[in-house]
Amino acid sequence: MRISLFITCYNDALFPETGKAVVRVLEKLGHSIEFRTEQTCCGQMHWNTGYLREAVPIIRHFVKVYQDAEMVVVPSSSCVAMMRDHYVKAAEMDGDAKLVADIEALLPRVYEFSEFLVRKLGVEDVGAAYPHKVTYHASCHSMRSLHLGDIPIRLLKNVRGLDLQPIQNMQECCGFGGTFSIKNADVSSAMLSDKVRNVLNTGAEICTAVDNSCLMHLYGSLHRQRTFVKTVHLAEILASGYAEAQG
Amino acid sequence: MSEVPVQHTQWNALDFPDAAKVLLEDSQTRKNVQHATNVIQGKRNKVVAELPDWEDLREAGARVKAHTLRHLDYYLTKFEENCVRAGGHVHWASDAAEANRIILGLLRRHEAREVIKIKTMTSEEIGLNATLEANGIRPIETDLAELIIQLGKDRPSHFVVPALHKNRQQVREIFQREMHLPELGDKPEDLATAARTYLREKYLRIKVAISGGNFLLADTGGMCIVESEGNGRMCLTLPDVLISIVGIEKVIPSFRDLDIFLQTLPRSATGERMNPYNSTWTGVHPGDGPKEFHVVLLDNGRSPILADKEARQTLQCIRCAACLNVCPVYHQTGGHAYESVYAGPIGAILTPQLHSMEEGRSLPYASSLCGACYEVCPVKINIPEVLIHLRGKVVREDQATLAGKFSLWNIGMQAAAFLFKDAGRLSMAEHMGLVGQKALVSKNGFIEWMPGMLSGWTQTRDLKAMPAQSFRDWWAKEKAPHAKSADDGGVR
Numbered sequence: 070m071r072i073s074l075f076i077t078c079y080n081d082a083l084f085p086e087t088g089k090a091v092v093r094v095l096e097k098l099g100h101s102i103e104f105r106t107e108q109t110c111c112g113q114m115h116w117n118t119g120y121l122r123e124a125v126p127i128i129r130h131f132v133k134v135y136q137d138a139e140m141v142v143v144p145s146s147s148c149v150a151m152m153r154d155h156y157v158k159a160a161e162m163d164g165d166a167k168l169v170a171d172i173e174a175l176l177p178r179v180y181e182f183s184e185f186l187v188r189k190l191g192v193e194d195v196g197a198a199y200p201h202k203v204t205y206h207a208s209c210h211s212m213r214s215l216h217l218g219d220i221p222i223r224l225l226k227n228v229r230g231l232d233l234q235p236i237q238n239m240q241e242c243c244g245f246g247g248t249f250s251i252k253n254a255d256v257s258s259a260m261l262s263d264k265v266r267n268v269l270n271t272g273a274e275i276c277t278a279v280d281n282s283c284l285m286h287l288y289g290s291l292h293r294q295r296t297f298v299k300t301v302h303l304a305e306i307l308a309s310g311y312a313e314a315q316g
Numbered sequence: 317m318s319e320v321p322v323q324h325t326q327w328n329a330l331d332f333p334d335a336a337k338v339l340l341e342d343s344q345t346r347k348n349v350q351h352a353t354n355v356i357q358g359k360r361n362k363v364v365a366e367l368p369d370w371e372d373l374r375e376a377g378a379r380v381k382a383h384t385l386r387h388l389d390y391y392l393t394k395f396e397e398n399c400v401r402a403g404g405h406v407h408w409a410s411d412a413a414e415a416n417r418i419i420l421g422l423l424r425r426h427e428a429r430e431v432i433k434i435k436t437m438t439s440e441e442i443g444l445n446a447t448l449e450a451n452g453i454r455p456i457e458t459d460l461a462e463l464i465i466q467l468g469k470d471r472p473s474h475f476v477v478p479a480l481h482k483n484r485q486q487v488r489e490i491f492q493r494e495m496h497l498p499e500l501g502d503k504p505e506d507l508a509t510a511a512r513t514y515l516r517e518k519y520l521r522i523k524v525a526i527s528g529g530n531f532l533l534a535d536t537g538g539m540c541i542v543e544s545e546g547n548g549r550m551c552l553t554l555p556d557v558l559i560s561i562v563g564i565e566k567v568i569p570s571f572r573d574l575d576i577f578l579q580t581l582p583r584s585a586t587g588e589r590m591n592p593y594n595s596t597w598t599g600v601h602p603g604d605g606p607k608e609f610h611v612v613l614l615d616n617g618r619s620p621i622l623a624d625k626e627a628r629q630t631l632q633c634i635r636c637a638a639c640l641n642v643c644p645v646y647h648q649t650g651g652h653a654y655e656s657v658y659a660g661p662i663g664a665i666l667t668p669q670l671h672s673m674e675e676g677r678s679l680p681y682a683s684s685l686c687g688a689c690y691e692v693c694p695v696k697i698n699i700p701e702v703l704i705h706l707r708g709k710v711v712r713e714d715q716a717t718l719a720g721k722f723s724l725w726n727i728g729m730q731a732a733a734f735l736f737k738d739a740g741r742l743s744m745a746e747h748m749g750l751v752g753q754k755a756l757v758s759k760n761g762f763i764e765w766m767p768g769m770l771s772g773w774t775q776t777r778d779l780k781a782m783p784a785q786s787f788r789d790w791w792a793k794e795k796a797p798h799a800k801s802a803d804d805g806g807v808r
């Protein structure tokens with residue numbers, strides 16, 4: 070299958086390792102990968118902060134870039150949630166019937182990374198090895214918008230050597246919420262400190278998720294508190310253990 | 317009648333982030349709120365899991381409510397006709413002042429000096445208690461939690477459990493002081509007995525009661541109130557005169573629709589399978605219950621919400637407060653941070669709309685959009701969607717002013733939108749960011765301090781510095797040269 074990656078803006082600039090890991094996993098599974106360098110952002114930050122009109126050209130740009138793609142894979146559940154929950158609404162608000170139709174045609178081919186592996190490819194074991202104690206943070210969008218359920222957990226359980234630790238209150242938000250973490254910095258920090266306490270209580274060395282935005286938030290506090298717990302995107306764990314063989 | 321002085325409760329004194337900051341420092345309140353919401357939420361999950369058709373019930377409830385809202389004029393006039401036919405009186409109040417005037421007029425006609433009240437959020441919304449007091453009439457709350465709030469000169473922080481932010485010791489102190497009970501114990505029974513003794517005398521003496529209403533039944537002209545303690549039923553049956561103030565969105569087509577809500581409301585609200593007291597009554601009956609019955613139908617900002625297609629679903633709310641109990645923001649701050657009669661996620665969308673966005677403009681931002689409220693709502697109100705719609709309104713209104721247009725937020729978001737329209741621009745900005753961040757990055761490779769509006773992040777969080785090579789740069793260097801097709805793997 071010819072798979073187009075949508076790496077998203079912050080993964081591109083801040084977490085390039087995640088994108089590289091996605092490429093490695095999908096190539097290992099025998100797919101050909103393309104990256105369309107015209108990609109920018111899904112428009113989530115603008116839309117969610119209330120800059121609705123400003124989000125529309127960003128959405129239009131995304132649709133233009135990926136319109137003819139066979140399959141689009143995105144290593145970020147919140148960006149996929151943005152597309153599924155809000156794109157049509159944004160196009161309708163703009164009164165652009167053509168855009169609505171284009172979005173409806175494109176969205177069935179857009180997948181979050183772990184969802185793509187399990188639901189589309191039917192792969193639960195990618196052959197990875199990662200001998201670490203890991204806990205999984207279920208990001209809000211992965212649960213409540215994409216309904217990923219235990220998909221990421223199933224993938225983690227098949228990683229050799231990985232010791233998966235359950236976390237308390239898995240379903241509660243880490244307090245990031247994009248610009249919420251700045252506009253309501255105090256409340257966001259309070260939510261974060263509850264979440265970090267739960268992460269530390271697991272005794273894991275690594276906290277993983279399908280969203281680097283949550284992980285950036287969690288790591289912000291874990292690092293400030295001088296803990297040794299690291300955050301790693303699920304794709305990077307799934308790309309471990311066979312990287313050398315891949316070259 | 318002389319001009320009635322109408323008192324408004326003082327809300328919206330502070331923006332949400334500022335009010336939240338104050339409350340976050342109150343560790344006792346935070347502990348009380350987290351404990352209480354966890355207990356209710358746990359019970360709720362258990363009794364909801366018992367129903368295999370829970371999702372169907374949510375769907376049915378949402379549909380009945382949405383249908384009624386689309387034909388609200390029809391169902392309200394039908395309710396009015398049937399209520400009057402059964403011997404009731406129906407009044408229409410377009411705003412808080414009018415509702416207060418109507419109620420005060422009725423109380424004066426009956427020369428009431430005191431009035432007993434059933435817990436009602438609408439009376440809170442119109443500032444009824446303050447108005448009555450200013451006019452020499454003493455309102456007495458009979459709901460245990462409302463009584464605690466009233467005696468403690470506090471404000472409700474939750475609309476099912478208004479005193480949820482108080483623990484038992486705090487309640488005991490309030491009762492001891494206000495009821496003059498030096499010997500009061502601190503067991504739940506002690507407190508309940510104290511309240512019962514205090515209230516019983518009032519039920520038997522006071523002849524006028526004020527209530528809210530959970531449902532108006534259009535086909536019978538009847539009303540329904542659900543409650544846990546039975547205090548409401550005392551108020552509904554003992555006095556001679558009953559005045560109910562109800563929001564216009566509370567009407568449902570038929571008595572039979574109660575079937576849905578009497579299952580979903582108690583489970584969502586208190587984690588009970590059924591409310592201990594479900595009272596339904598229709599008009600007046602000689603020799604049974606009040607001799608005179610009035611309904612005040614309150615608009616107070618609801619019609620404009622109805623006219624807003626995106627936000628209309630706000631009015632489907634049955635005030636179960638499940639969205640508060642599940643909200644991670646509410647868990648941290650409790651209800652007072654919302655500076656509003658209606659707290660939590662529903663308050664964050666309802667309050668700014670009731671006040672035509674003039675007040676509570678910070679409330680649509682009091683959410684991380686985690687979606688827990690939508691998932692739990694028994695009438696499927698998509699609160700995150702409405703929050704975003706309202707944020708859109710706030711931004712548009714801001715941009716219409718000069719100060720708003722030149723605010724840092726607006727400039728920043730416009731600049732980002734400009735970059736996101738074109739990958740070349742974005743990539744250039746990434747390279748510039750690498751240079752720009754140098755001044756901020758500490759020796760350990762992290763940003764520990766940021767200026768201006770970004771400073772909130774670095775109060776408690778570090779930020780990893782941007783890596784030297786972006787994904788797109790890596791791709792161009794490592795992958796693109798080998799790509800099969802030049803057009804989609806293209807090099808910039």
Ligand code: SF4
Nearest residue numbers: 633634636637639693
């Ligand atoms: S919005 Fe939904 S969950 Fe919240 S109080 Fe209303 S009915 Fe209950």
